[in-house]
Amino acid sequence: xxxxxxxxxxxxxxxxxxxxxxxxxxxxxxxxxxxxxLREGELSVNELARTIxxxxxxxxxxxxxxxxxxxxxxxxxxxVIYYRLAQPRLVEACRIVHExxxxxxxxxxxxxxxxxxxYDRHPSTQAGYRQVGNTEPSGSAAAVERLATISYES
Amino acid sequence: MDRIDDNDxxxxxxxxxxxxxxxxxxxxxxxxxxxxxxxxxxxxxxxSLTGARQGNVSQHLALMRERxxxxxxxxxxxxxYALADPKILEACRxxxxxxxxRLRRTSVLSQML
Numbered sequence: 001x002x003x004x005x006x007x008x009x010x011x012x013x014x015x016x017x018x019x020x021x022x023x024x025x026x027x028x029x030x031x032x033x034x035x036x037x038l039r040e041g042e043l044s045v046n047e048l049a050r051t052i053x054x055x056x057x058x059x060x061x062x063x064x065x066x067x068x069x070x071x072x073x074x075x076x077x078x079x080v081i082y083y084r085l086a087q088p089r090l091v092e093a094c095r096i097v098h099e100x101x102x103x104x105x106x107x108x109x110x111x112x113x114x115x116x117x118x119y120d121r122h123p124s125t126q127a128g129y130r131q132v133g134n135t136e137p138s139g140s141a142a143a144v145e146r147l148a149t150i151s152y153e154s
Numbered sequence: 155m156d157r158i159d160d161n162d163x164x165x166x167x168x169x170x171x172x173x174x175x176x177x178x179x180x181x182x183x184x185x186x187x188x189x190x191x192x193x194x195x196x197x198x199x200x201x202s203l204t205g206a207r208q209g210n211v212s213q214h215l216a217l218m219r220e221r222x223x224x225x226x227x228x229x230x231x232x233x234x235y236a237l238a239d240p241k242i243l244e245a246c247r248x249x250x251x252x253x254x255x256r257l258r259r260t261s262v263l264s265q266m267l
C-alpha cells in the first residue's frame with residue numbers, strides 16, 4: 001500500500017468514527033422527538049418540553065447533547081433561549097430512517113394479529129390500546145397507516 | 155405536534171428509530187453498510203474489505219440482520235448479505251456530508267494556524 005492510500009485509509013476511518021459518534025446522538029427517542037418538533041421552527045426549552053412530554057430539566061439535558069454535537073443552535077431573547085435546527089440535512093437523514101422504521105413496522109404488523117400484541121408489553125398501554133382498538137378495529141396495520149399520516153408528513 | 159399524538163404507537167416508532175440509529179452508531183457496521191451498498195457480499199469478503207476479525211464481522215451482521223438492516227441469501231455453501239433497504243445509504247450519505255464539511259473546515263483552520 002502506498003502512502004497516499006495509507007493516508008486515505010486513516011481519514012476514511014476517522015470519518016466512520018465521527019459518523020458513528022453523530023449516530024450516537026440520535027439513539028434517544030426524546031432527542032429524535034426534539035428534532036422532529038424543531039422542524040416546524042424554533043422553540044424554547046419549555047415549549048419543547050411540553051411538545052415531547054418531558055420535564056424541562058430533562059429536555060435541557062437532551063438539548064445540551066444536541067447543541068454540543070452541533071445539531072441544534074441557540075438564540076437568546078431576554079431570558080429565554082430559543083433552539084433551532086442547525087443541520088437540516090441530518091433531519092432529512094432522520095426522516096429517511098423514520099420511513100424505513102415505518103415500513104418495518106408495517107411489515108411486522110401484517111404478521112401480528114392485533115395492535116395489542118405489539119404494544120401490551122408496555123405497562124401503561126392498556127388504555128391507549130383500547131382507544132386505538134375502538135377506532136381501528138383492523139389492528140396494528142391500520143395503526144401503522146394512521147401513524148404514517150401524523151408524523152414526518154410534510 | 156398535538157398532545158393527542160402522544161400515543162403508544164408514536165412512542166414505539168421513536169423508540170424503534172432510536173434503536174436503528176443505535177445500530178448505525180458503530181464504525182465497523184457503517185463500513186459494512188457502505189460495502190454492501192456496492193452489492194451483496196459474503197462474510198469472507200466483508201472481512202477482507204473492513205480488515206476486522208471474522209467473529210467480529212459475523213456479530214455485527216447478526217445484529218444488523220436482527221434489526222432488519224441486512225438480509226441474507228444462501229447459494230450453495232455461501233451466505234450472501236445484502237442491504238434490506240438501500241434507502242439507508244441516502245441517510246448515511248447526508249450524515250457523512252455534514253461530517254466531511256466539518257473535517258474540511260477543521261483542516262483548513264489547522265492550516266491557517
